[in-house]
Amino acid sequence: MGERIFTLDDLSGVRSVCGCLACKLSTVFAEYLADLRTGYPGKVTTLGHRGAAPGTTAVPHFLAVRVGDALLDVVVWEEMRPDQLRAWLPAAEARARVPQLAARIPRLVRIRQALRAGTFTPSGPTGAALSAGGRYPSFRFLVEHWPTLKKEFTP
Ligand SMILES: [Zn+2]
Numbered sequence: 686m687g688e689r690i691f692t693l694d695d696l697s698g699v700r701s702v703c704g705c706l707a708c709k710l711s712t713v714f715a716e717y718l719a720d721l722r723t724g725y726p727g728k729v730t731t732l733g734h735r736g737a738a739p740g741t742t743a744v745p746h747f748l749a750v751r752v753g754d755a756l757l758d759v760v761v762w763e764e765m766r767p768d769q770l771r772a773w774l775p776a777a778e779a780r781a782r783v784p785q786l787a788a789r790i791p792r793l794v795r796i797r798q799a800l801r802a803g804t805f806t807p808s809g810p811t812g813a814a815l816s817a818g819g820r821y822p823s824f825r826f827l828v829e830h831w832p833t834l835k836k837e838f839t840p
Pocket residue numbers: 703704705706707708709733734
């Protein structure tokens with residue numbers, strides 16, 4: 686499945702505790718994830734304006750939002766318990782990279798924009814997964830393929 690493109694029209698009628706744009710987008714995205722995921726323990730919990738609770742991990746997600754002619758990346762944060770993180774990202778070595786990459790949002794956004802613009806094409810299985818495999822540069826994909834992306838992406 687390709688990447689879902691959201692528009693501001695998706696926000697009409699959305700109820701969230703905080704009425705700001707980021708929280709409304711979080712609510713829309715949480716519903717989307719809940720429908721998409723199978724075998725995920727518990728429910729999707731977005732962070733809104735708080736930090737992650739002790740013992741949990743703050744995981745960013747990138748939403749592509751169409752605004753006029755532009756596709757903008759919006760970051761929404763999800764809080765995951767250890768069992769949820771394992772279910773979402775089974776590979777331990779990729780899971781260990783989550784906090785490190787969560788602190789590098791601007792670089793990841795540049796990679797997403799370069800992939801979208803066609804100015805960056807990763808080699809090997811990473812590029813193949815994007816071109817033919819139906820994967821898109823979600824945060825999970827970026828974490829899973831970080832060794833290749835880090836080596837090959839020069840901003
Ligand atoms: Zn808010």
